[in-house]
Amino acid sequence: MMQPQEIVMTPLDILTPLILLLAFIGYITCFVRMFRLTLAGTAALAIVISRDFGFETGNLVYWGAGFSVVLAAVLAATFQRETQRAEAPTKKNGKSRKPSSEVVIGGTNVMYWDGEADLRTLRSVVDQLRSKGKYPFVFLDASSRHHLKDPSLDERGFAKALGLKRDRIMVCPARTEADAFILKYAREHRLPVVSNDRFGDRAQQAKGLKLIKGGVAGGKPILEGL
Template sequence: MIAPAILFLLSAAGLAAAVLLPGWSDLVLVAGPAALASLYLLLRAARTGLRRKHWVILDGSNVMHWQDGVPRLDVLREVLAQARALGMTPGVVFDANAGHLLFGRYLDDKGFARQLGLPRDRVMVVAKGTPADPTILTAARDLGARIISNDRFRDWAADFPELATPGQLIRGGYRTDGLWLDTGAENGGR
C-alpha cells in the first residue's frame, strides 16, 4: 500500500505544480491521469487490506476422525463451515489414504475439493508414503495460517518453532452439544 500512496503524492504534487506554476500547465496531461490511477490503486489496496484473508489449514486426516473416531466427511464439512463462520479462509491437507478411509478408493485433490465444496487450490492430498504433517506445517508457515488439528506435531516442533505460539493450533471435537473449536479467543489467541 506504500507504493500507491507514493505515486499518488507525486502525481498530486505534479498536478499542483501544473496549476500553480506558469508554463507548467502541460504537466496536467501526465499528472492528472497518474493521480487518478494511483488514487484508484490506493483505494483498491485499502479495500483489499480490509478483506485480508485469515487462513487456516485443516489437518483433514485428523479432523475427519473427530466424531467417535470414525472417519466422516460430514465432520470435515461441519468444521469447514464453522471456520468460515469465524471469518477464516480454510484449506485442507490429507494423507494419501484419506480417500480409502472415507470412500474405499483413492481420491485426489480435485475429488476432495468437489466433495467439500472448496476450490481445488485449497485442497491437497499428499503423495503415498509422504507424511502430511510437514506439508500442513509448511503451508501454515507460508500463509501465516493457524492449524485445525488435535495433533500436536511433536515430531516437527524443532523445525517449526511457531507451533509453540499460543493459538497456532486450534483443537476441536464433539461433545453432547455438538462441535467445538478452541480458537483461543478466550485465551488471547489470534
Template sequence: MAEINLDPIGVLAVIVLGLALVGYITFLMRFYWASLALTALAVAYLSTKMPIDAKTIPYWVASALTVAVALTITSILRSRQTGPKPISKNSTPTPTKRRIVIDGTNVMYWDGETAQLDTLRSVVDYLKQRDITPIVFLDASSRHHLKDKSLTEKGFSLALGLPQKQVMVCPAGTEADVFILKFAKQEELKILSNDRFGDRSNLAKDIKIVKGVITAGRPILDGL
C-alpha cells in the same frame, strides 16, 4: 449631497456584460475545452478585424481581464466539484479474510473411531460461516481411511464445497504433517488439528495449534 446621475445606457451595458460573463463561465463549466477553442478562434478573427493599436488596446485589455476572471472563477468551481469526497462508513475496504490450515485427516476422526468426511465438512462449514478461509491438507491415505479409493483432490474439494486450490492431497509415501507445518509457517497461519506434532517439534515451533471436538454434531474449537 451630490446627486448621482446614472446613465441608463451605461447601466444596461454593465448588466449585459455581467450576464455575458455569467454565461461564459457556465459554458466553461459544461464545455471547458470547447469554450477555450471558441475563445481562441474569436480572438484570432477579431485580431484581423480590429488590430491592436493605441485606439483598440483598452478593449483588448478589458477583454483579456474578463476572460482571465472567468477562467479563475471556473477553475475554483471545478476544483470544488472534483475535490476529494468525504469517506463514508460504507466505503471502508473489506478486510482480507482470515485463513487457517486444516489437518484434514486428523479432523475426520473427531467424531468417532472411524474417519468421516461429514465431520471434516461440518468443520469447514463452521469456519466459512465465520468468514475464515479453510485450507485443507489430506494424507494420500485419506481415501483409504474413508474406504473410497475413487476420491481425488477434485473429489474432496467438491465434497467439502471448497475451490480445488484450497484442498491439497499430499503425495503417496509422504507425511502430510511436513507439508502442513511448512505451509503454515511460511504463510504465518494457525493449524486446526488435535495432533501435537511432537515428532516435528522443530517445524511446529511458534505455530499456533487450534484444537477442537465435535459436540452434538457441532464443532467446538479452542484457540481460534
C-alpha cells in the same frame, strides 16, 4: 584488400525478436487461463496449415520447431499454474484477504474427531470456519481416501464434498506425511493450524505456530483457541 562489410540492423530486425518473444509470452498466458481452448485452437490451426504445408521430409524441420514451441509453452504454463496453486489464492471478489482470515486444516486428523473417519465431520469444521469469515486450506494424507473407503477420491472429489474450490485442497503424495506440508505451509504464511495432532516428531517445525484443537459434541464441532 576488401573491407569487412558493416552490418546494419533495421528497426524491423530489432523489433521482430521482441514481437516474437511477446507473442510467445501471450501464448503461454492463453494456456494458463484457457488451457483446453488454447490447445484446441492450436490443433485446429495445425490441421489448416497441414493442408498446404504437409509432412514431407523437407517440412519436418519446421513441424518439429512448431511442436517444440507448443511443448515449451505447455510446460511453462503448467509450471506457472502449479506455482499459483502452491501459493494458494489470496484474493476474493477483488479484495485482498487479511492474513488472519486464512487457516490451515489437518484434514486427515479432523475427520476422526467424531470417532470413525467421516468426511461429514471435516465438512462441518470447514463450514464453521467459513461462517466465521475464515478461508480454510485443507491438507490430507494420500491414505485418507482409503480411510474413507473410497479409493476414487481425488482433490476434485474432496473439494466438491467439502464445498471448497479445487485449489483449497491438497492431497499429499503417497508415502509422505501431510504433517510436513501442513507445518511448512503454515510457517511460511504464518497461519494457524486446525488439528489435534501434537506434531511431537516435528516439534521444531511446529514451534511458535498457533494450534487450534477441537472435537465434536452433539453433532457440532467445537474449536478451541479460534
